[in-house]
Amino acid sequence: MSKRRDTLKLGLFLRATGHHVAAWRHPGAQADAGIRIEHYQALARQAEAAGFDTLFLADSVGVRGIDSPVFDRLIAPHLTFEPLTLLAALATVTRRIGLIATASTSYSEPYNLARQFASLDQISGGRIGWNLVTSSDAASAHNFGGSGQAAHADRYARAREFQQVVDKLWDSWEDDALLLDRDAGLFLDRAKRHFTEHRGEHFQVRGPLNVLRSPQGKPVLVQAGASEDGRELAAATAEVVFAAHQSLHDAQAFYRDLKGRAQALGRNPEHLKILPGVTIFTGASEAAAQAKHRELQELVQPEVGRELLSGLLGGVDLSHLSLDAPLPRDLPLSNASRSRQELIQKLADEGLSLRQLYLRLAGARGHWTLVGSAEQVVDQLEAWFQGYGADGFNILPPTYPEGLDDFITFVLPELRRRGLVRQGDYEGRTLREHLGLPYPQHPAARRGQEAVA
Ligand SMILES: Cc1cc2nc3c(=O)[nH]c(=O)nc-3n(C[C@H](O)[C@H](O)[C@H](O)COP(=O)(O)O)c2cc1C
Structure with missing residues (x-):
């Protein structure tokens, strides 16, 4: 297969003191970083200076594992802010980096969520992405009515309709709806307002949304489910997919499958970027990387x-x-x-x-783990990228800030040297531009063009 001409995309998965289960015990960690806004602001600025395409925040609407005898050591270190609130704070201290937050379709209503993300997309100047999840954890279900967790297929059926409604709400106003014509006394062109008028199995939504379209049209749609239902939804709608694989073989199979499904649905597969997660232990040498890995593994308590x-x-x-x-x-x-x-x-x-x-x-809950020198790590990343197992990676540093420092100091220069990532500054302003995703034209504008053609 010919060498790829595109560059690999980089996301940074934020998580309190890091992704390793014992990260908070590491001597270099600020153990209570999860509730320190300065911690996240510093990481966001550092990631932006390094040229990451996006930050990523996971979420759960409950305390997973609260009944566990060791929740105080396993779960509590990762208690943190609600992600949309946190993104708003990060949007104001950064200018270019993309900002993706997870939000569940199982415990929200499309109108609320469409509105929150559209607002963030305005606040950030078009840098937002929504990681659509269906919430697999029972802990979340316990906080929303007494009926327990819906079945896997039912969660996805709701998710599909939810996404359709949100997408339509984001098209409530055409791009040029604002007139701001003081002389004529016309603020907005009412012909460019579109009601949602959705009547479905799960939702009844009239619309329109009370937020206008953003500089990137609408937030980028991200997903991370890998089941049959998850893949179907992602193939039809997602623009970025996060994945967890342990081998190039599995990554390639997933990549082929998902891009193939998207193509079969009439989509351009290049408009669906697949970013597996990877946690990297690195340093000035292989021995230094191994020592960092060992140090953390020894901090894992058996229970x-x-x-x-x-x-x-x-x-x-x-x-x-x-x-x-x-x-x-x-x-x-x-x-x-x-x-x-x-x-x-x-x-x-x-x-x-x-x-x-x-x-x-222990390193990252099932994500791919690499331990080695910069050359060894980049050899592997390059093989996954050139082998069409990934369009880029969601980086999960084992510890913050040290793991991120190591990635920036050792791995990033090697990626640049080999021409695998963007060389200089950000080329665009919006998250869509960073990721090479097209601008989502408003359906009315599309119809207009078809009429002219
Ligand atoms: C990188 C990555 C991040 C994820 N983050 C979350 C998350 O923050 N919250 C959540 O509920 N699920 C998260 N998931 C899980 C999925 O999005 C999905 O809802 C779950 O895997 C169940 O779907 P599936 O059965 O299709 O895999 C994540 C998955 C991956 C691969």
Whole structure:
């Protein structure tokens, strides 16, 4: 296959003290960073100076694992701000970097969410993305009515309709709806207002939205589900997909599958960027990288590791199992994230004990982990990019700020040297421009062009 001409895209996945399960115990960490706005502001500025295309914030509308005996060590260190509120704060201290936040379609209404993201897109000058999730965790369900968690397929059916309504709400006003004609006394052109008029199974929304279109038209749509339903929705609607893979082979299979589905639906596959997560331990040499990795792994308390594994398997009870025994094959599958459970089962099939398994997952909950010198790390990233397993990466530093410093000091210059990332400053202003995504023309403008043609 010919060498790619595009450059790989870089996202930075923010998370309190870092992605490693023991990050908060690291001597270089500010243990309570999750509730320090200065911490996030400094990281956002640093990422922007380094040229990252976007920041990414995950979310859950409950405390996952609150009933765990070790929630105080496993979960509590990651308690942090509500992501849209945090993005608003970060938008005002940055000028170029994209800002993506996760929000659930299961515990919100399309009007609220469309409005919040449209507002942020205005505030940031067109730098926002919405990571649409259906919320696989039961903890969230407990905070919204007593009926418990909806089934996987039902969550996705709601998500599909939810996304359609949001998209339509974002087209409530044409780009040139504002007249601001003081002389004629006309503020806005009412012919450029569009009602949503949605009547569906889950939602009834008249519209229009009370926020105008933004400099990038509408926020970028991001997704991270990998199940059959998740892929179908992503192929039809997503512009960026985050993924978790352990091997180039799996990454390529996912990449081919998703781009193929998008193409079959009449979309240009280049307008769907696939960014697997990767956590990187690096330093001035391979030995230095190995030492950093070892230092963190040694901080993982066995009971925390066991609970981490249990949580990633959707809350299945592992307390009776020996840490030196393999993971049983007949564990009950939960209603949670199927793709992550399958990924863990695959690792278990390599013959790993429970202890080895949680240590493999300690770095970033199942995301790809690299330990090595800058050259070794970039060899791998390049192979995934050139091998069409990724259009870029969502970087999950094991620790903040040290893990980000290391990526910027060691890996980024090597990526630049090989021409794999943008050489200089940002070329555009909006997140769409950074990612090479087209401007979403308003349907009325599209219709107008068709009429002229
Ligand atoms: C990089 C990445 C980040 C994710 N972030 C979140 C998140 O913040 N909140 C959430 O509820 N789910 C998150 N997920 C999970 C998915 O978006 C999805 O809802 C879940 O995997 C269930 O869908 P699936 O069964 O289609 O995989 C994330 C997944 C990936 C790969």
